[in-house]
Amino acid sequence: MEQNEVLNNSQPVIKELDYVVLKREDIYKAVQIQPKRKIIFEKQWLFLDNAVGQPYGTTFDVIAGGVLQAQKPRPAGSVQESKEAGVDNRNIVDDGRSQKLTRDDIETLKEQGLKGQEIVQQLIDNSTTFRDKTEFAQEKYIKKKKKKYENIVTIVKPSARVLAQMYHGREPGKICHLRYDTLGQMLTLGNIHAGNKVIVFETCAGLVLGAVMERLGGYGSVIQMCPGGGPVRAATDSFGFPEDFYEMLHEFPLSKVNGLLDGSLVYSVEEKSEAEQTNTLDDCMQTKEEIPDQCDLVNERNDQDEELMETSSREEQGKQDKGSSNTQDSKVQDKRVKQEEKQRKEKIAAALLREKNADGLVIASRFQPSPVVLSLLKFVAPSRPFVIYSQHKEPLIECYTKLRERGGVISLRLIETWLRQYQVLPNRTHPKLLMSGGGGYILSGITVEMDVEKPSETEKSGEPACKRLKIQHAQD
Amino acid sequence: MSFVEYGEYIQEGDISIVFLGHESMFPIKVQHGAQTQTRYGVIRHSTDLIGKKYGSKVTCSKGGWVYILHPTPELWTVNLPHRTQILYSTDISMILMMLELKPGSIVCESGTGSGSLSHSIIRTIAPTGHLYTVEFHQQRAEKATEEFIAHRVAHLVTVKNQDVCKDGFGVVGVADAVFLDIPSPWEAIVHAKAAIKQGGGRLCSFSPCIEQVQRTCLALSECGFEEISTMEVLLRVYDVRTVSLPVPDLGSEPPGSQQSTVTYKSAVTPKEMAGHTGYLTFATKSLL
Numbered sequence: 133m134e135q136n137e138v139l140n141n142s143q144p145v146i147k148e149l150d151y152v153v154l155k156r157e158d159i160y161k162a163v164q165i166q167p168k169r170k171i172i173f174e175k176q177w178l179f180l181d182n183a184v185g186q187p188y189g190t191t192f193d194v195i196a197g198g199v200l201q202a203q204k205p206r207p208a209g210s211v212q213e214s215k216e217a218g219v220d221n222r223n224i225v226d227d228g229r230s231q232k233l234t235r236d237d238i239e240t241l242k243e244q245g246l247k248g249q250e251i252v253q254q255l256i257d258n259s260t261t262f263r264d265k266t267e268f269a270q271e272k273y274i275k276k277k278k279k280k281y282e283n284i285v286t287i288v289k290p291s292a293r294v295l296a297q298m299y300h301g302r303e304p305g306k307i308c309h310l311r312y313d314t315l316g317q318m319l320t321l322g323n324i325h326a327g328n329k330v331i332v333f334e335t336c337a338g339l340v341l342g343a344v345m346e347r348l349g350g351y352g353s354v355i356q357m358c359p360g361g362g363p364v365r366a367a368t369d370s371f372g373f374p375e376d377f378y379e380m381l382h383e384f385p386l387s388k389v390n391g392l393l394d395g396s397l398v399y400s401v402e403e404k405s406e407a408e409q410t411n412t413l414d415d416c417m418q419t420k421e422e423i424p425d426q427c428d429l430v431n432e433r434n435d436q437d438e439e440l441m442e443t444s445s446r447e448e449q450g451k452q453d454k455g456s457s458n459t460q461d462s463k464v465q466d467k468r469v470k471q472e473e474k475q476r477k478e479k480i481a482a483a484l485l486r487e488k489n490a491d492g493l494v495i496a497s498r499f500q501p502s503p504v505v506l507s508l509l510k511f512v513a514p515s516r517p518f519v520i521y522s523q524h525k526e527p528l529i530e531c532y533t534k535l536r537e538r539g540g541v542i543s544l545r546l547i548e549t550w551l552r553q554y555q556v557l558p559n560r561t562h563p564k565l566l567m568s569g570g571g572g573y574i575l576s577g578i579t580v581e582m583d584v585e586k587p588s589e590t591e592k593s594g595e596p597a598c599k600r601l602k603i604q605h606a607q608d
Numbered sequence: 609m610s611f612v613e614y615g616e617y618i619q620e621g622d623i624s625i626v627f628l629g630h631e632s633m634f635p636i637k638v639q640h641g642a643q644t645q646t647r648y649g650v651i652r653h654s655t656d657l658i659g660k661k662y663g664s665k666v667t668c669s670k671g672g673w674v675y676i677l678h679p680t681p682e683l684w685t686v687n688l689p690h691r692t693q694i695l696y697s698t699d700i701s702m703i704l705m706m707l708e709l710k711p712g713s714i715v716c717e718s719g720t721g722s723g724s725l726s727h728s729i730i731r732t733i734a735p736t737g738h739l740y741t742v743e744f745h746q747q748r749a750e751k752a753t754e755e756f757i758a759h760r761v762a763h764l765v766t767v768k769n770q771d772v773c774k775d776g777f778g779v780v781g782v783a784d785a786v787f788l789d790i791p792s793p794w795e796a797i798v799h800a801k802a803a804i805k806q807g808g809g810r811l812c813s814f815s816p817c818i819e820q821v822q823r824t825c826l827a828l829s830e831c832g833f834e835e836i837s838t839m840e841v842l843l844r845v846y847d848v849r850t851v852s853l854p855v856p857d858l859g860s861e862p863p864g865s866q867q868s869t870v871t872y873k874s875a876v877t878p879k880e881m882a883g884h885t886g887y888l889t890f891a892t893k894s895l896l
Contacts, residue, residue, distance in 0.1 A: 143807035143895075189808045189895045291708040313841050316705030320697055323680045325731050326711040327613055347732065349711025491614050513616070514663025515678040525846070529873050532848045542627060542675060546846040546875055549698060554838040554887065556825040561818060573846075580627075580663045580675045 143187040146287060151372030152183075153294050155286045157279060160298035162290060162370035170198070173285060183287050194283040196245060203284070218264040230261040248282030255281075268560060290371050292319075292343035299339055299367065307336040307367075308498050309523045311571025313551045315340065318494060319347055321576045322519040326351035328491040329484065331508055333357040333386070335497040338368035340521075344494060345377055353380040355481050355490070357508065359499060360387065382481035389507050392482055399479050489513040496521035501575075502531045506538060512579050514540075520575045528575040540582035548573045609662075610760040611679055611727055612734035618657045618664075618676060623759060625677040625687065626651070635679065635687045637758070648672025679759075681727040691748050694724035695789070698843040699814065699885055704732050706890050707785040707810045711736055716779065716803045717787045718742035718772035718796065720752045725787065730761045739765040740779050740803075742772045772796045777803045788813040789886075793820065794827035801831050804893045811893065816886045824889055833891040840887050846875035 146152060146165060154161045154173050161173050165180050172178075178198035183190070192200040218224075233241075233255060241251050255277050256262050265273060288294060296312035304310075318340070324330060324347040332354055334340040341356055345368070348354065356363050363383050384392075391397030490512045495501055501520050512518060518541075522528050528546055535541050549571060553564045609615025609622055618624055620640055627633040628646060636644050638658060644651040649669030651657065656666050662678040677683060682697050695703075703725065709715065713733040720726055720743035729739050743749040749769035756762045768778045773792060776799035777783070786800040786809070793813040800811055811833065813824050821838055828836050852869040 187807060187895060189892075293705050293708050296705075312705070313702055316701040317698065320682065320701035320704060320728065323682065323731070325612065326734055346710050349736075351711060351735070489616070513614075514661060515676075516614070516663075517680070517682075525875050529848055529875055533873060542629075543631075544848075546848055548844050548846075550842040550844055552840050552842075554821075554840070556821055556836075556838045556889075558822065558826065561822055578677065580677075581661070581665050583665075 144289070145185055145187050146183045146190075148184050151290055151370050152180075152188075153288050153290045153298065153370075155288050155294075156284060158297075158301065160294055160301070162295060162298060162367075176283070178285070180287075186287070188287060188289045191284050191286040193247060194285060200285070216263045217267045217270055220266060221269070224261055224264055230259055231255065232258040232260070248278065248284070251281045252277045292339075292346050292371075295339060295342065295367060295370055299337070307339050308496060308521070309570075309572055310336055310340070310496060310521060311549075311551065311568060313549050314521065314571040314574060315343055317547075317549055317574055318496070318519045318521060319343060321517060321574065322492045322494050323517050324348065324492060324494070328352045329355075329489065330492045330494060331355050331357065331485075331490045331511055332493075333359075333495045333497055333504055333508065335359070335364070335499065336367070338363070338365035340494060340496045341365065341381075342368040342371040342373075345373060345381065346371060348380070350374070350377045350380065352491075353382065353484065355484055356381065356383045357386045357389070357504075358383050359497070360385075382477065382484060384478060384481040384485060386504075388482075392485060393507065393510060397482065399475065399482070485511045491516050493518040494521075495519070498523075500530075501527050502534050505531055506534060509538075509541075509579065514579050514581045516579050518577055518579065521572055522575075523572050525573050528573055531575050535577065540580055541577045542580050544575065544577040546573065546575050609678065611681060611684070612731050612761055612764070614678060616661060618660050618662060620658055623679045624657070624662075625679055625683050627675040627677050629674075633677070633683070633687060635684070646672075646674060648674060681731045684727050685724045688722055688724060690722050691751060692719075692721040694722045695814065696724075696843075696885065697728075698841055699888065700725055700728045702839075702841045702888060703787060703812050703814075704728060706888070707787065707812055709733055709737075709785060713737045713784045714740075714782050714805075715785050715787065716740045716742070716777040716783045716800070717789075718777065719744065719790050720748065720767060721789065722748075723752045723755055725789070726752065726756075726765065727759070727761075729787075730756075730764050734761075734764055737764065740768065740777050740783070741765060742768045742770060742777055744769070744771045772799060775799075779803060781805055783809055785810045785812070787811075789815075791820075792823075794823040797824070797827040797831050797833075801833070801893060808895055809893050811891045813889045814886045815889070816884070818887065821887045821889055828889070828891045832894060834894045835892040836889065837891070838887055838889045840884070842882060842885075844881060845878060847878060849874055849876050851876070 148165055148167060150165050152163060152165060154163060156174055159174060163171050163180070165183060167181055168179065170177050171180060176194060176198065178194050178200060180200065182200040183192065186202050191203045193203055195201050238251065241254060252274060262270065262273065292315065293312065296315050299307045300311050324344050326349045328348060329352055330344055330348070332341050332344055341354065344354055388397055488511050493508055493512050495504055501522055505518070505520055509518065520528060520531055532544055532546060535544060551568055551571060555562055555564055609619065618638055620638055622638045623635055624638055625633050625635055626644065626646065638653050640654050640658065642653040644653070646668055649672060651666060651668055657676060660666070660676065662676060664676055665673050666676055667673045685694065685697055685700070709729065709732045711733060714737055715729050715733060717726060717729065717739060718741065720741045726739060726741055733739065741752070743752060746769055749767055753767045756765050756767070770778070772790065773795035780802050782805060783803045784805065786803055788796055788800065790796060793815060815821050815824065825836055825838065850871050851874045852871045854869050855867055
């Protein structure tokens, strides 16, 4: 790497079938670029065909018919000319009549094909009070009208930051109300980096899994534990990872963990019985039974939340690609091949777990965390971090207590982060008026060698014996 | 083993963390024949450490014991020798995520300071990324270079001793992200923009004072940056304890039917918490 080296970097361009994120101000939507497909975004229908070939980060105007038109790059620092303005609002009366254009007038302007910026100019020209407003009020007015009438959309590359912000803003229930900064804390506390072997248990639509995979960059491996039914990976797909990233991703059913630990879990090559076949499925789309309290998982997939994202999941594409089998026999054959493949993959995951040398454990689910962490920690090597997220404090207090009793962990910390946004403008700088009320809680710790003997009084606090004796002497 | 790769066993030349108990720990360099003094006695590296598994309990000469931990950037941050005020993991976590850092990212940073953030960045962008870090203080730049070599991450980082506001980062058009933690970040915005790839990238500026933030945001806007956003993140730590409350006597209760105390498991807040570290301003370099 030499000084002043300018790399010949070809700007990444948008391609067909790319997973992208549509952005307007703070609103995001994850979609896949598909030819001639109608997408709804911010109450508008649009087609993404014209995006193909444009560089990521391009902003488009949405013109008639939902067609995208790339904006010409604006010169930097185009400042609005300051015209006349008032000093304060003592004489401004809000009678609702200061805007002379009616709703219909504005509709007409839209139909005539006027761009957002031009409509805003029209509104300013037809406002009786605009020139009496202070400069600040004028700026605020323009910003507000722009937001309403400017029909633009920017296409950006997906990332953990963008997707976490998207989910937190639009569909927090799907991610256990995990706020994006909390996710950031988890990735760092968990020391998630390339080459790690990470165990992940999450019910956050695959967002946490995707964020972990992004930090691994294709190096290392992830074993996702699945609670009944298949893993939900809607958010993971939205990251648009290359195919080879998925080679290091494994899944293992949570319900077989105890069997794996006590050695009762056995894999056989024969066909499974009918009953088992219906239970072990790649895609929970087809199942109708499943344990009732876990059909949320099935519904999450089935929902295909139109507002939030429209992706044709990789699973679905795989099915479509395979084409439809004609005869009943070939259907059964396909199913059998799938079962065997799934079993083969599960055996690989089991082998990885059995090594009991995972470099980290990340838990973020709506399930009670204590039993999960107590079991899964057995697969983690000593001197490795683990991170448990919960929307609520109390389940983590329970975890803390149980982990203290178990021993073999140090640096247990229960934390949350407090996040505040600021408006920074000349003479108008202050924290924003609305603030996040909470982003969930994290319990983190580091594993250490387990004591062979039963945990005694001295082990409970995780402090060396010498120290405790000293304290006791001091108290006596 | 190193800061960017886990190893199973303690080896000669490793930086390891000696954990004494409850937030008390310090780093050591493992060497044949060396000894480390702790309040529980002596640790002899050759017999007690080398070849042992990380996470092991090591008994010291006086009979007490410690744990030996694998180094991580987070443990380093709380144990490193301070040459300047440093960034702690809460802000670091935010920066890593909001700058979208991952393996392969190219990052420019100034000032290097004590290397707290630098180690975290290096860990996140390894094995294929690179960090260009600029420090205008000569001794600090030298110390940082030494540390990166000792921590076996020198191949992932280039330290430059110059003033970023005058001379930039030493590279142009390569960075996915730029980080600024300097007294006058608005003076470096032009250089930051030049350092970022043509296809775009992210920027972060960390400033303790709001006046600095205001000047920086103005500079960012004038330079054509978008998505300018300022925030702060604070850590709240809870202490999990069992608390017992005395049960009040309201009279007329049959004797012996009442307990004298009732216990709860509580997440108790500390008396004080960190109220401010600095404001984080993020922005995106748009296409031009």
